[in-house]
Amino acid sequence: MTTLHHEHPVHQHSHGPSCGHTEVPHGDHVDYAHDGHLHREHGGHWDECEPDAHVAHSGHEHAHGEGCGHESVLHGDHVDYLHDGHRHARHDGHWDDH
Template sequence: MTALHQEHTEHGTHRHGPGCGHSAVPHGDHTDFAHDGHLHREHEGHWDECEPAGHAPHQGHEHVHHDECGHAQVRHGDHVDYLHDGHRHAEHGDHWDDH
């Protein structure tokens, strides 16, 4: 799945990084930062909204995430993503989506 390139123009001068106060979310070859219910990633001198392009069910995901499952939680819009094996899972109907 490819993320859309959507620059976050209202980001301001805040620089995400270790100790900035926002949750760091490892994501493939980069790190996203959870900020105000959405995710940012640094990209060529600016910050992008890091959102999936389309619907991608996580096939074969037997584990059910919940408050005490042991995986880090990141508030993302109107739901919670769970960090699992280097990617984010979001509950969607009767399955989990891979963000």
Template sequence: MTTLHLEHASHAHIHGPACGHTQVPHGDHVDYAHDGHLHREHGGHWDECEPDGHAPHEGHDHRHGEGCGHESVLHGDHVDYLHDGHRHAPHDGHWDDH
């Protein structure tokens, strides 16, 4: 899974541990949930951090939802759930691994 390089134009807010936005571990960096999308610092600016391609989370029997015990992150038109250091998103009857 790779990330696309989509710079978030005119993003003046600086994310960090105390900025108030949910931190989402993502491989070798941390994304920040902000305004329904995820940002990551890259080369002095902030990128939109999106997965490339479709990566189903195989063997994931847990059903995420309100009260499931995992933190939810609004992400565009759906909700992702933080689980075991990655994000799960519902897709076509299974969970994708972002």
């Protein structure tokens, strides 16, 4: 899965371990949940970190929701759940791996 390079041009805030935003491990980097977006540092600026394709998480038997034990992160018009180093989002009767 690759990630689109969509620069977040007006981003004055510097994310880091004490910035107050949720850290989301994502492959070889860390995203920061901020205002319904996931930001990652790339080449001296901040990008919106979004997958470029639909990736279903097959074999995911766990149902996420309030009280499931996994941290939730607002992501645009839905909620992702942080689980085993991935972000899971409900989509058409299955879970997507973001």
